[in-house]
Amino acid sequence: MTVETRSLCRGVSLTVLPTDKFKSNLMAVKLAVPLRAETATHYSLLTNVLSRCCAEFPTLQSFNTALEELYAADLDTCVEKAGEVQNICFKLSCIEDEYTYDGADVLAGSMRMLGLMIFDPLLEDGAFPRRIVESEKDHLKEEIGTLKEDKARLAMSKCLNLMCRDEAYRVSAVGDAKLLDGIDGRALKDSYDRLIRTAPVSIYFVGRASADTVFDCCKKYLPFGDREEHVYETAISPVRDGLKRSAEQTDAMQSKLCMAFRAPVTMKSDSYAAMLLACEVLGSPCGKLFTNVREKQGLCYYCSPSLDGVKGILTVSAGIDGNNRETVETAVLEQIEDLKNGIVTESEFSAAKAGVLAAYKEIYDSPGAMINWYSVRRGQNIFITPEEMAKRIEETSLDDVASAARTLEADTFYMLEGKGRDCE
Amino acid sequence: MSFEVVENAAIGERYYKTVIDGLRVLVSPKKLSSCFAVLGVDFGSSDIFCRQDGKEKLLTPGTAHFLEHKMFENGDGSDAFEQFSQSGANANAYTAASRTCYMFSCTENWEENLKLLLRVVSTPHFTEEAVEREKPIIFQEIRMYTDDPYWRMHFSLLNAMYSLDPIRLDPAGTEESVAAVTPAMLYEAYGMFYKAENMVLCICGDVEPEAVERAVKSSLRPQSGLSADKLRPEEPKELCCARSGAVMEVASPLFAAGIKCAGLGMGEERVRACAENEIILQIIFGKSGSFYNNCYEQGLLGDRFSAYYTCERGASYVMICGSSPDPERVYALIREELQNRKEKLCTMGEFERAKKVCYSMSLDTFNSAEGTASALMSFAFDDSDALCYTEKLRAVSVEDIERRFAEDYDIGRMALSVIRDEEEKK
Numbered sequence: 001m002t003v004e005t006r007s008l009c010r011g012v013s014l015t016v017l018p019t020d021k022f023k024s025n026l027m028a029v030k031l032a033v034p035l036r037a038e039t040a041t042h043y044s045l046l047t048n049v050l051s052r053c054c055a056e057f058p059t060l061q062s063f064n065t066a067l068e069e070l071y072a073a074d075l076d077t078c079v080e081k082a083g084e085v086q087n088i089c090f091k092l093s094c095i096e097d098e099y100t101y102d103g104a105d106v107l108a109g110s111m112r113m114l115g116l117m118i119f120d121p122l123l124e125d126g127a128f129p130r131r132i133v134e135s136e137k138d139h140l141k142e143e144i145g146t147l148k149e150d151k152a153r154l155a156m157s158k159c160l161n162l163m164c165r166d167e168a169y170r171v172s173a174v175g176d177a178k179l180l181d182g183i184d185g186r187a188l189k190d191s192y193d194r195l196i197r198t199a200p201v202s203i204y205f206v207g208r209a210s211a212d213t214v215f216d217c218c219k220k221y222l223p224f225g226d227r228e229e230h231v232y233e234t235a236i237s238p239v240r241d242g243l244k245r246s247a248e249q250t251d252a253m254q255s256k257l258c259m260a261f262r263a264p265v266t267m268k269s270d271s272y273a274a275m276l277l278a279c280e281v282l283g284s285p286c287g288k289l290f291t292n293v294r295e296k297q298g299l300c301y302y303c304s305p306s307l308d309g310v311k312g313i314l315t316v317s318a319g320i321d322g323n324n325r326e327t328v329e330t331a332v333l334e335q336i337e338d339l340k341n342g343i344v345t346e347s348e349f350s351a352a353k354a355g356v357l358a359a360y361k362e363i364y365d366s367p368g369a370m371i372n373w374y375s376v377r378r379g380q381n382i383f384i385t386p387e388e389m390a391k392r393i394e395e396t397s398l399d400d401v402a403s404a405a406r407t408l409e410a411d412t413f414y415m416l417e418g419k420g421r422d423c424e
Numbered sequence: 425m426s427f428e429v430v431e432n433a434a435i436g437e438r439y440y441k442t443v444i445d446g447l448r449v450l451v452s453p454k455k456l457s458s459c460f461a462v463l464g465v466d467f468g469s470s471d472i473f474c475r476q477d478g479k480e481k482l483l484t485p486g487t488a489h490f491l492e493h494k495m496f497e498n499g500d501g502s503d504a505f506e507q508f509s510q511s512g513a514n515a516n517a518y519t520a521a522s523r524t525c526y527m528f529s530c531t532e533n534w535e536e537n538l539k540l541l542l543r544v545v546s547t548p549h550f551t552e553e554a555v556e557r558e559k560p561i562i563f564q565e566i567r568m569y570t571d572d573p574y575w576r577m578h579f580s581l582l583n584a585m586y587s588l589d590p591i592r593l594d595p596a597g598t599e600e601s602v603a604a605v606t607p608a609m610l611y612e613a614y615g616m617f618y619k620a621e622n623m624v625l626c627i628c629g630d631v632e633p634e635a636v637e638r639a640v641k642s643s644l645r646p647q648s649g650l651s652a653d654k655l656r657p658e659e660p661k662e663l664c665c666a667r668s669g670a671v672m673e674v675a676s677p678l679f680a681a682g683i684k685c686a687g688l689g690m691g692e693e694r695v696r697a698c699a700e701n702e703i704i705l706q707i708i709f710g711k712s713g714s715f716y717n718n719c720y721e722q723g724l725l726g727d728r729f730s731a732y733y734t735c736e737r738g739a740s741y742v743m744i745c746g747s748s749p750d751p752e753r754v755y756a757l758i759r760e761e762l763q764n765r766k767e768k769l770c771t772m773g774e775f776e777r778a779k780k781v782c783y784s785m786s787l788d789t790f791n792s793a794e795g796t797a798s799a800l801m802s803f804a805f806d807d808s809d810a811l812c813y814t815e816k817l818r819a820v821s822v823e824d825i826e827r828r829f830a831e832d833y834d835i836g837r838m839a840l841s842v843i844r845d846e847e848e849k850k
Contacts, residue, residue, distance in 0.1 A: 021456065022791050023436070061717035068712045068777050072784040095784050099435060101818070139726045142747065145675025149573050251673055251846070253567040285514060286506035295503070298557055301564040319568045347510065354512030354532070361457040361531040365792065418571070 011227035025207030026367035031199035041175035047077035073110040081173035083234030083310030115221030127185035155256035159414035206367035252418035255322035274404035280352035342402035432811035440633035446620035446648035459629025460793035467617035469595035476652035486597015550607035581841035584668035616652035656738035679751035701733035706778035
């Protein structure tokens with residue numbers, strides 16, 4: 001596959017990933033801004049407001065009807081957190097024209113809709129209509145509130161908030177419900193103007209259309225102007241004041257334990273492959289955590305590590321019986337200690353490598369994964385293909401992995417304690 | 425070579441099917457980087473009432489799921505997960521109401537992984553010690569799901585709608601029933617249902633049908649034979665109760681409205697029911713419909729809203745679920761909408777648009793190896809064909825859905841389940 005990146009204008013790139021594997025096309029438009037408490041909620045609310053309607057289709061019903069006529073073309077907006085950067089994303093998924101049964105030009109029609117959503121919002125007196133802004137505030141409040149419905153996600157968020165309490169990383173990309181009251185249609189329009197005018201834009205396309213066709217469509221429907229080419233940095237922080245332990249109670253049967261470590265070997269580092277493998281030795285299907293913490297000791301149903309290679313944080317998350325907190329922490333730390341000392345079996349190491357290499361190959365079977373690979377790295381100013389990264393993985397030795405693991409430092413262990421009560 | 429070719433050129437799909445010593449095998453060759461295989465056993469968590477050799481038996485709830493957990497352990501104490509992972513393959517399994525599925529995805533050595541998958545389902549090995557070791561793990565799994573408000577909403581509604589059918593039970597069982605499971609119980613269930621004729625194997629990826637046949641033939645396979653009959657209790661047409669729910673932490677109350685349907689189709693009839701209901705629900709509750717949009721404008725509904733139809737052995741129902749500050753009001757509006765649609769179900773514009781949406785969703789299934797193989801398996805269990813589904817959707821007429829709507833959408837058989845926050849209840 002030949003990946004082609006072109007510049008639409010200064011600060012606006014288009015990356016085309018051509019493939020005929022899929023029956024649909026996927027396009028993502030991402031605008032990057034620094035993750036900041038004072039702006040994150042604005043941009044999050046903005047994605048809700050823009051996805052509801054536009055000047056040409058001023059109601060949700062007319063907007064949705066037009067999309068369904070295009071064989072249910074899916075226009076989605078969201079905010080992503082990539083380290084200390086907030087990406088405001090617009091995504092379009094539509095079926096490939098070849099599969100329509102009435103000869104409709106779905107791709108061009110859907111790209112036009114995408115353009116309308118971003119560039120032709122419904123306004124009243126130059127501001128977003130109050131009625132829509134207020135209604136979308138309610139929806140966003142609910143969306144923010146859903147965090148408490150998923151205790152594993154809630155526990156992780158609380159753990160990282162404690163750990164990064166003085167860092168931009170603690171800001172939630174979806175926003176803060178307390179800040180919504182202070183936003184009106186005019187303020188939101190100011191945020192919109194600033195975003196569309198100044199934020200660096202990267203556009204991705206996965207599908208059958210040629211790079212020329214996509215380029216022409218972008219020129220026609222996505223009239224972004226020149227802007228500065230920024231790459232926003234994410235601060236990599238050390239552990240301060242040693243390991244912190246904390247716990248809170250919640251209304252749940254199961255307790256959720258989160259163990260967060262600083263992992264200073266990040267995506268930008270040459271030895272990132274080693275850190276990735278370290279995480280995989282812990283977390284592969286027969287990794288140290290599954291084998292020892294779940295299968296041998298029966299302490300949990302899941303115990304999984306996760307690496308944020310942009311911010312440099314490794315977390316381990318497990319659903320446990322609250323009384324077993326110490327036992328689980330000890331069991332996990334023992335496995336990490338073994339990893340640091342290079343006590344890794346041949347089969348643990350080969351399975352970890354095979355797992356990462358397979359995951360890299362599988363990227364090409366998923367349009368979303370392809371876009372994700374390139375967009376995360378573009379945001380870091382890194383240009384590397386999955387194949388190049390696979391080569392680095394193959395060349396990584398167990399010594400490299402152990403020495404990457406030795407940079408791991410325990411920072412914050414948090415438990416959201418289930419009271420074990422059945423609330424039926 | 426004994427493969428039959430099944431093709432739908434309009435959507436660019438083709439697969440090969442054959443039967444090897446009782447085992448149905450379906451192969452969808454695609455130029456993908458990864459290969460996905462699923463082996464489905466026509467035996468799930470709801471199949472607790474059964475008959476073998478003229479004798480009726482009752483399995484302990486959670487047996488099918490427990491079995492699924494323990495099949496990955498080999499006779500020599502080694503773990504099949506570890507063997508899969510040596511080539512970077514990811515193996516997994518799940519237990520649904522009427523199905524247990526074992527699967528893997530890989531980018532290397534698919535032949536070896538396929539043989540391993542077949543060996544996993546062919547070699548039961550349950551020791552006292554291993555069964556006891558598994559119990560605390562399953563307890564944690566049950567608790568994890570108990571804490572999930574969507575899960576609770578779902579089962580709370582099924583409990584309101586069904587008095588006897590085991591579809592109302594948690595697939596994993598309860599902590600009490602799981603505690604009672606013994607190796608003998610697992611061997612018994614295995615012996616009753618893990619027969620080649622009761623299974624379907626589907627594989628999708630860069631594979632040749634002949635190579636799949638060679639791999640299957642040279643592998644250890646489940647025994648051929650008759651499996652036990654799966655029975656269902658005589659479920660009353662009426663609901664068990666009209667209201668149910670629980671108190672949990674939620675951002676906004678979650679609701680699920682259910683309609684207990686009359687039809688219990690099998691095979692092609694089930695496929696037809698699915699196609700027609702999919703279109704009906706899209707017309708009435710789709711995102712371009714007046715119901716959703718009026719509720720959205722009034723602040724009664726948000727993005728979390730969906731409607732779908734399920735038809736399992738013994739149970740078929742419609743579930744309309746979402747979140748709302750006023751679930752009772754939405755429920756009243758749903759009933760009103762269904763009542764109003766009795767007069768005139770839809771306009772031609774609504775009908776054609778709904779079909780486009782359903783067609784597009786069905787096409788999307790074939791965008792991945794997993795989606796393709798899973799669809800092939802589901803339809804094969806109905807002795808139907810996944811590649812016909814887009815044609816079936818397109819062939820549905822307004823009269824078809826009017827008949828279906830009159831039969832299946834009885835507002836006298838509707839129930840509501842609501843998950844509320846404690847604070848809100850006060």
